[in-house]
Amino acid sequence: MISQREARHLAAGALRAHGLPGRPKALKWRSAPAQAQLFTAGNLLLKVYAPDARARGQRQASRQTEVASALAQGPFRAPPVAFFDGQTLAMPRIAGPDLATLWRDGDPTVPTLAGLWLRAFHDLSQHRFPFQPVPHVKWLRHVAGQVEKQDRLVIDPKAFTAVCAEAINQAHALRSQPSTRAIIHRDMTLANLLYDGSVTWGIDFENTSEDAPLRDLFTLALDFVTLCRRNGCDDGRALTDLRAAYGDNRTAPRVREFLTRCYALHVWANTPLAPTPIHHARLVAVRRLLATGEQLI
Known part of the structure; x- marks a missing residue:
């Protein structure tokens, strides 16, 4: 598990490492420790995985890259992966509700x-x-x-x-x-x-x-x-x-x-x-x- 505070620190570091502006804002106020924490920063969505869930993050980054490439055009798509540094997965933030x-x-x-x-x-x-x-x-x-x-x-x-x-x-x-x-x-x-x-x-x-x-x-x-x-x-x-x-x-x-x-x-x-x-x-x-x-x- 990873706390929201620790995950925010990692998300901020990932943004700096990629030369990207913005401060991570949690999607959920005071989220309990979890396998992953979600943040937004500018037009990005950041998903920070707990240390013991890094393999899961790698699987998601790999599979999402495949699907996003295949569904890159038209009205039914998947967002591409902006970066994955081993613990933080970044993708475009979709401007709309679920x-x-x-x-x-x-x-x-x-x-x-x-x-x-x-x-x-x-x-x-x-x-x-x-x-x-x-x-x-x-x-x-x-x-x-x-x-x-x-x-x-x-x-x-x-x-x-x-x-x-x-x-x-x-x-x-x-x-x-x-x-x-x-x-x-x-x-x-x-x-x-x-x-x-x-x-x-x-x-x-x-x-x-x-x-x-x-x-x-x-x-x-x-x-x-x-x-x-x-x-x-x-x-x-x-x-x-x-x-x-x-x-x-x-x-x-x-x-x-x-x-x-x-x-x-x-x-x-x-x-x-x-x-x-x-x-x-x-x-x-x-x-x-x-x-x-x-x-x-």
Whole structure:
């Protein structure tokens, strides 16, 4: 972990070393020690990593450079890396709010912007891939076994293991069904998409491994559902617009249904017994879709 005070000192030193003006200003007032602290300085955003998180910073700098180069033009982009000195990552500061803020403010175009950006990002590496359910079944059996042995504590464990069993039974008929793989974002939330009035910018890249692209779509969809539950907006319209903008026509419907169940169970499995309001809202959302068969993606 790194304190805000120590991180500010390092950010100031990094600016001086690169001959850049400005004094680092914290994005959050009195932020607690964390793996990384965020500052602004002029038109730059500075992310200062803790000493034990330097490898993570290097991964983000490398991956963001790749994505920014590939998405350098058009309405869906990623900001380039200005510099990375081993602990401080600098990039242009985007002059606009994140999509979560825009959605709370009532902007109806947010689902479309999110879906189109995600499609552009996945298209950089997406390819057809016959679906392989075995890794998912292994995880389902593993996590259900943990819950049964009480090595993992979840809310309503009997219901959880029952849904795991249903998903396992569903999986066997899906082998080699149409699906895709891509290098995904793996932390795809509305807060990691920014809009400056003409361009949608994705941030916080790190992952370089392939996975089912629908994992990213699921986390975005769950964001919309959770925010709508809290703010009283229409999540049905939001999900329809998100799916239409993303436009997945390569995944078999039964594979999409199975993946939705797996991702929902992952949220359930990682919800603490004393959930925060956001954890609770997410759990309510995924339990509802598991009970009704509702398709987020």
